[in-house]
Amino acid sequence: MNSRWAVWILALATALCVYAPGGKAQEASRNEAIYQYKGADREQKLVEAARKEGSLTLYTSLATSESRPLAQAFEEKYGIKVTLWRSTSDKVVQRAVTEARGGRYAVDVVETNGPEMEMLAREKLLAHFESPHIADLPASARPAHGLWVTDRLNFFVVAYNTNLVKKDELPEQYEGFLDPKWQGRIGLEATDVEWMATIIKERGRDKGEAFFRKLAAMRPDVRKGHMLLSEMVGAGEVPVALTVYNSEIESISRRGGPVAWKPVQPVVGRPQGIGVMRNAPSPHAALLFADFVLSHEGQEFFHSVGRIPASESVKTNLKNFPYVMVDPATVLDEHDEWYGLWNELFITR
Structure with a gap:
């Protein structure tokens, strides 16, 4: 059995103990209200609150040579520090699940392969979030449950x-x-x-x-x-x-x-996805980072380093042909x- 599926079995085995009753449910509920806010003052409120939080933690499988400059671009734009942990997609899932099982919620945002994002969604570690930039994505970029979004391909x-x-x-x-x-x-x-x-x-x-x-x-x-x-x-x-x-x-x-x-x-x-954590310690910063990655600016960054942006706002010959998508589910x-x-x-x- 390969490592991806060993992680999936671990996730299934620990599902019942990840969400034991307690104060974290209230934290998750508070975060979900933040993630779904659509008011006209959304961006202003989000930036102000994210700057008060001051930092966020990102787990990703995107190569450090690319994820570090992406994080730096966000830091320079908003003055919010990004603590980056990069590993293979299976280890990203394993770390997030293991921490949740132990009641430790350290990560705010996860960005990795679509099937691994689906694993985290099924374990209820991710939260539904809204972003104005989702409108620039193809309809297939968001699973029906809405718990993660395709950011690159x-x-x-x-x-x-x-x-x-x-x-x-x-x-x-x-x-x-x-x-x-x-x-x-x-x-x-x-x-x-x-x-x-x-x-x-x-x-x-x-x-x-x-x-x-x-x-x-x-x-x-x-x-x-x-x-x-x-x-x-x-x-x-x-x-x-x-x-x-x-x-x-x-x-x-x-x-x-x-x-x-x-x-x-x-x-x-194959979709690569981004999601915000249900129990993120810095939910405003998490959502702001997701916004940034999905924005035209973030998608142009992917294109500049040879990655394939999911957004239809960026034109590229890297996806200018017919294709069929892997279904992570x-x-x-x-x-x-x-x-x-x-x-x-x-x-x-």
């Missing part, structure tokens, strides 16, 4: 080494990689179960599963870590990778690496089925 695209492969050699559809000429030239990331599940659902179960069984028979080079796989493409060790994030290829390309990417269909997108609810198939096809073969 990751797209699984095909990356290739430009010294070894020409763009016009690449197929338009993933099925084109079943051509024998790709034998020994393609790679996959070892944990991309969501990518497979989404394509099978998009293609239909019979057709989709048949494609992946044929792909497995091609014996692609399976490597763990999207950045590692991207760097291997740049080094020429894997000429073509079928599941890398286009933002990471953009980063390597900016550094002069011989890499490029193509949105081979169907492109699968499905990732959790149907995990055993899809993980079992992926493991059979690509891991234990």
Whole structure:
């Protein structure tokens, strides 16, 4: 079992003890009133109260090279200190759940992968919040329960080494990689179960599963870590990778690496989300930070560092193609089925 799902089981096992009766329920209720305020003086009241709080704590899986400058931009604009803790998405969830189980509410905002945000939502650690910038997001950016919001996107695209492969050699559809000429030239990331599940659902179960069984028979080079796989493409060790994030290829390309990417269909997108904590110790600062990230300014920051902003107010060629989104709820609810198939096809073969 991978670490993401071990964390999910931990969360389920501790659900009953996370919210024992006590004073924290009153704190949560007070915070929710703050999060949902829509008055005309909202921004003024929010900034004034946030400055009195003076600081906020952010847990995120966004790379420190990007999350630190984002936090600094917020600090410079509002004079409010951001205490940043960065780790992998599973550890972000684990820390938040463990602290809540112990009655310690230290974090104000969480920003990480959509499925992990959904875990926190199901554990009732997040609160519904309003922001004027949500209007700039696509309708799919907010789950029906409203407990987190998509702030950026990751797209699984095909990356290739430009010294070894020409763009016009690449197929338009993933099925084109079943051509024998790709034998020994393609790679996959070892944990991309969501990518497979989404394509099978998009293609239909019979057709989709048949494609992946044929792909497995091609014996692609399976490597763990999207950045590692991207760097291997740049080094020429894997000429073509079928599941890398286009933002990471953009980063390597900016550094002069011989890499490029193509949105081979169907492109699968995965939401990255932001949420405010139900028991945040600095709720005004938490909401102000969420506002900042979702604002045009915050979304332009993501774009400037090669990340893909969710907001439709920012124009970018990083998402200028048809795509289908991963459903975080499905990732959790149907995990055993899809993980079992992926493991059979690509891991234990």
